[in-house]
Amino acid sequence: MYNENLINNSSFKNYRLDRLKEYNKLQLPEWKRIRLKDFQIPEYKEYNNLQIPIEEKLDIRDIKEIREDINEFTKYLRVDEEFGVDKKFVTLTETFYNTGVIVKADRNKIVKDPIRLDFHMDEKNPIVLDHNLIIAEENSELTIVMDYTSDIKAFHSGVTKVYAKDNSNVTIVKLQRMESESNDFDSNIAFVGRDAKVNWISIELGSKITSSSFITNLKEDNSEADLKSIYFGDKEMGIDLQYTMNHYGRRSLSNIETKGALKDKSKKVFRGNLDFKKGSTRSKGEEEEYVLLLDKTVKSDAIPALICGEDDVEGEHAASAGQINSLKLFYLMSRGMSEKEAKKMIVEASFRPIIDEIPYEDLREKVQENIHGRLIDGEA
């Protein structure tokens, strides 16, 4: 059971006991929009599959291995604002995490090679409650790739907190390729310093229910963030995406670019928020979501929002959903491709620029194969 006994004799105890109080007050959500109802959190299990990579220029630790109760990282774990897909899932992971990393790049450390974390779930390790903390000190640079996979019905509830200090550059690539009956909840938050940049890349392919939230706080002058994502839904999948860019600093910049495709009876809700807080003068934010509807039975909602607490800002948003343009299809078919092949080509082409951002060839190939296989699946 998820209670105090799981926390005793471990790190960050006071923090976790505080989170436990919150956790106990909360109920699990029901989301009709993506068919989440009567959900039960599966029984707690240890997770022992994560290999902690070694990179001499970085301080990388297993969050479970930290022994002191209060240490230099505690203040970073405590986030005052509400964030994530849902408070219950966030506090679940903050309190009971069974895996996760703390990665710190010291001042002026530039690490070009990405750090790769494979969160694979299997019979013995069917749940991942990963709590990750990424700290990039001034003028540092790092890239982290987190790949969530499973070969069984699995459960993932993750929390990732990113602190990109002044003039740093942090890239976080998240891939979710879990088995098709799985449940995935992923909450991310970043704090971006002066002249610093955070790049998010999110690839959502698996699970029956997948919900992800990325909140970026552009705290200082010239803070910048990019979020690029793709999703592919088929069968009865429910996909819930929530992306928020909070502009605080002057001349802060944000950009959200999302491409998706929906097939069969899949459902998707996209919420993109550009929030210009008072004082964020001359800031600029853009968001764009484009989804290809491959069947009439899919359901796709897009709710882009622009909130301006400041006059002198520029915000642009666009969301569009379409069946594949019949003239494009005619053009491709006139060159010999079947309708299925032509649609496949158009979907794959629209995803390609974002797939190309994944810094590993094997992962790019797996993502392409995944999409390719599901696009031709069910061909008459």
Next chain:
Amino acid sequence: MSKKLLDIKNLHSRVEEAEILKGLNLQINKGEIHIIMGPNGAGKSTLANVLMGHPKHEITDGEIIFNDENINDLEVNKRAKEGLFLSFQYPEEIPGVTVENFLRTAKSSITEEKQGIFAFRKILKEKMELLEMDESYATRYLNQGFSGGEKKKNEILQMAVLEPKLAILDETDSGLDIDAIRIVSKGVKTYSSDDNAILVITHYNKILDYLEPDFVHILVDGKIVKTGGVELAHEIEEKGYEEFKRELS
């Protein structure tokens, strides 16, 4: 073996509520180059689109016989496999797909044989040289950011690679400067053989200087009203279409 490639009999077509083709007849044999000329709105591009199977055009009467087979209801990609090719007046842009990848996929679909990367690259390079296209085109996204002339050249490149039996060129010469017309015409002539045929739809006479057609047809108000040789095109150049329009009214 029969030389007959295309036989259009009494073709009527409709787009939305408007009837465009109103009883068109045309025969094309292997080894021939045909030109169709006509005023704006006569139905020239419609004929090209109906032959290829455009989804918005509906055949309401008549027959299209291609390779001794009625293709009225044949799917677009199957027409392509039968050997029909349309050079589009306004080719679509396909971002994310390179010219090379696109053509290799198309060639594999049409021939139903997987095209090896290196062997295909060699063919592509050869055809691009013929059309005086820079090699870098192969890696650009299909038609994205192409100028009007580049798009038309790219259509001819596709024809050269896919080697259809009947190539329909819809206004391929429009918007091209003299040099581009010369290069495109060279590409068309090189491709032209005793085994295939070309149907050129055009407004202008310029392309005739290079192509030496066997037949010139005048299309007015959904029908072919006169067929002749090159001299017919010169007559049009002098007098316009007024005479043909008057004859109809």
